[in-house]
Amino acid sequence: MLTSDYVPGDSIVHRARPLIKVGLLFLVCTWLFVQEGWPSSTIAGLILAALFAIARIPPTIIVAAIRPALWVLGLIFVAQLFLADWRFAGFVVLRFAVMILAASILTLTTRTSDLVDAIERALSRVLPARSAEAISLALSLCLRFIPRVRGIFEEVKNAQRARGLGTSWRALVTPTIVRALKSADEISRAITARSPETPAGRHVR
Amino acid sequence: MIRLDGVSVRKGDTLILDTISVDLAERRIGIIGPNGSGKSTFARLLNGLEWPTRGSVRVDGAPTDRVSALGKVGFVFQNPDNQIVMPMVDEDLAFGLRKSGLSRSEIGERVEAHLERFGLTHLNERRTHELSGGEKQLIALIGVLVMEPAIIVLDEPTTLLDLRNRRILVALLDQLDQTLIIVSHDLELMASMDRLIWIDEGRIRGDGDAGDIVRAYREAIAAEPC
Amino acid sequence: MTNDTTRDIVLIALFAAIMAVLGVFPPITLPLVGVPITAQSLGVMLAGGILGARRGALAMILFLALVAVGLPLLSGGRGGFAVFLGPSGGFLVGWIVAAFVVGLTIERLWSRLGHVNAFIACVFGGIIVLYAIGIPWIAFAAEISIAQAFVGSMPFIPGDLIKAVIASAVIVTVARSYPIIASP
Numbered sequence: 001m002l003t004s005d006y007v008p009g010d011s012i013v014h015r016a017r018p019l020i021k022v023g024l025l026f027l028v029c030t031w032l033f034v035q036e037g038w039p040s041s042t043i044a045g046l047i048l049a050a051l052f053a054i055a056r057i058p059p060t061i062i063v064a065a066i067r068p069a070l071w072v073l074g075l076i077f078v079a080q081l082f083l084a085d086w087r088f089a090g091f092v093v094l095r096f097a098v099m100i101l102a103a104s105i106l107t108l109t110t111r112t113s114d115l116v117d118a119i120e121r122a123l124s125r126v127l128p129a130r131s132a133e134a135i136s137l138a139l140s141l142c143l144r145f146i147p148r149v150r151g152i153f154e155e156v157k158n159a160q161r162a163r164g165l166g167t168s169w170r171a172l173v174t175p176t177i178v179r180a181l182k183s184a185d186e187i188s189r190a191i192t193a194r195s196p197e198t199p200a201g202r203h204v205r
Numbered sequence: 206m207i208r209l210d211g212v213s214v215r216k217g218d219t220l221i222l223d224t225i226s227v228d229l230a231e232r233r234i235g236i237i238g239p240n241g242s243g244k245s246t247f248a249r250l251l252n253g254l255e256w257p258t259r260g261s262v263r264v265d266g267a268p269t270d271r272v273s274a275l276g277k278v279g280f281v282f283q284n285p286d287n288q289i290v291m292p293m294v295d296e297d298l299a300f301g302l303r304k305s306g307l308s309r310s311e312i313g314e315r316v317e318a319h320l321e322r323f324g325l326t327h328l329n330e331r332r333t334h335e336l337s338g339g340e341k342q343l344i345a346l347i348g349v350l351v352m353e354p355a356i357i358v359l360d361e362p363t364t365l366l367d368l369r370n371r372r373i374l375v376a377l378l379d380q381l382d383q384t385l386i387i388v389s390h391d392l393e394l395m396a397s398m399d400r401l402i403w404i405d406e407g408r409i410r411g412d413g414d415a416g417d418i419v420r421a422y423r424e425a426i427a428a429e430p431c
Numbered sequence: 432m433t434n435d436t437t438r439d440i441v442l443i444a445l446f447a448a449i450m451a452v453l454g455v456f457p458p459i460t461l462p463l464v465g466v467p468i469t470a471q472s473l474g475v476m477l478a479g480g481i482l483g484a485r486r487g488a489l490a491m492i493l494f495l496a497l498v499a500v501g502l503p504l505l506s507g508g509r510g511g512f513a514v515f516l517g518p519s520g521g522f523l524v525g526w527i528v529a530a531f532v533v534g535l536t537i538e539r540l541w542s543r544l545g546h547v548n549a550f551i552a553c554v555f556g557g558i559i560v561l562y563a564i565g566i567p568w569i570a571f572a573a574e575i576s577i578a579q580a581f582v583g584s585m586p587f588i589p590g591d592l593i594k595a596v597i598a599s600a601v602i603v604t605v606a607r608s609y610p611i612i613a614s615p
Binding site: 196 | 236252254272275276279280282284286287288289291292293296300301304318330332333334349352369
């Protein structure tokens with residue numbers, strides 16, 4: 001998963017303003033669908049390769065970014081081979097790969113905080129300051145929670161296995177969610193404790 | 206100084222703390238007591254995380270619903286996983302300062318300075334979920350220290366640590382100039398405090414020299430039927 | 432920020448994260464329609480059913496916003512703005528409404544919440560409402576008729592019913608052991 005996979009660097013790709021990168025990503029992905037076909041995906045792929053080179057992202061990290069999607073892409077390729085032909089199948093898979101990598105380069109060259117700050121700044125022009133702050137906090141917290149929820153899920157899975165219980169959906173999901181909710185309430189308290197400037201109604205249930 | 210005056214906390218039908226009056230002024234104060242004795246609630250009162258049903262909690266004269274009181278008291282939770290709220294270490298350390306009025310570079314400098322003081326600069330660009338348990342506990346503590354509180358309340362800071370990390374944390378706590386109020390089952394740590402308060406069933410059962418209280422506490426537990 | 436809003440923000444962020452984690456479970460894609468069956472639609476029912484209408488819908492908006500800015504958090508590592516333009520785009524946007532409707536239904540049934548009621552809420556919001564938004568979009572994007580799109584979506588119904596069974600069981604258990612919607 002591409003959460004916080006930031007690779008430090010000082011290239012133009014790193015230094016480009018986050019919202020410009022987001023905007024370009026939007027445009028490229030939209031373009032890949034509007035002008036769908038081999039030419040657009042190939043051009044986008046070549047530009048992307050150049051950007052990866054400029055940003056000096058190690059190939060291992062690029063491979064790691066695409067690896068989780070590889071088998072799905074393989075599946076899609078095989079399916080399209082039957083439905084259409086190899087040209088179309090190849091194009092669909094290439095387009096997916098280009099989109100995933102275009103999304104990764106944003107994450108790999110942009111710090112979470114910079115991206116969130118940029119979004120917050122953009123939103124603060126249209127929303128009241130408090131809402132914009134709340135949104136940026138929610139974004140950061142979500143990125144923080146993803147590995148935490150996975151950790152809790154793994155713990156629950158191991159515990160169920162150790163107790164010889166089956167790993168049915170229900171046996172895994174319910175305890176994971178209850179633990180995650182408890183952890184979330186403790187995190188709410190921690191946020192409150194770490195925000196001395198907000199004294200009102202501090203005591204949480 | 207923190208002053209509790211006739212403090213009771215009631216939740217539903219349960220009286221968690223019962224008319225506690227105490228002044229907390231020593232540099233190292235320990236709080237011990239069995240599970241469910243009310244000592245966590247006691248700790249949370251000091252930072253306004255709990256509010257007394259009766260009585261008052263004041264920090265240098267200001268009640269704990271005032272910014273002036275809360276800014277003086279930092280709180281370190283037992284499980285650092287629940288205290289660290291940002292994906293990157295430097296972002297998390299800066300979290301408490303985000304509304305402090307300091308500029309971004311001032312915040313960055315202060316975070317760096319604190320990491321340097323404890324020889325942890327190498328953690329600055331790390332992802333918080335990849336830290337070891339011991340590193341997480343240290344980062345959670347430094348996240349409070351950057352706020353420069355006069356008093357730090359720690360809830361079971363050593364419970365989740367192995368022996369080596371416990372030693373590192375205790376050594377770090379020793380270096381701090383702040384007043385420390387530590388809730389813990391770690392009797393070795395508790396015995397080193399300047400003053401120890403023993404809470405049982407919502408009341409103060411013992412208060413005074415750490416060595417004496419630890420001894421009395423051990424004897425009382427040993428005397429209980431199993 | 433008062434405490435209740437802090438708690439709301441944390442819970443919304445948590446369920447957006449739960450959506451992302453559910454995305455790690457491999458999806459099954461039916462080639463003809465191109466709509467993947469994913470564990471994530473389970474998350475939609477859970478978000479509404481556990482957090483309630485407002486927070487559930489906001490969790491979906493947050494999750495989709497992260498997807499939109501390019502994080503590949505959808506199952507199969509998909510992400511970026513383009514997924515909203517693909518065949519399943521209508522279902523993604525529909526998640527917001529689906530979570531809201533599941534939440535609203537659960538809130539209405541809260542005092543007599545049981546497995547049957549929770550299942551009805553999940554089927555209503557998480558399947559009927561969701562498909563009512565998703566199907567017209569497939570029809571439009573793939574240039575087929577609503578009827579064809581509907582027939583093409585049928586294979587997903589059994590999977591979704593199973594997910595509604597699981598979600599309703601989880602919602603009822605969580606409502607009893609750690610209630611969020613009507614916590615005192």
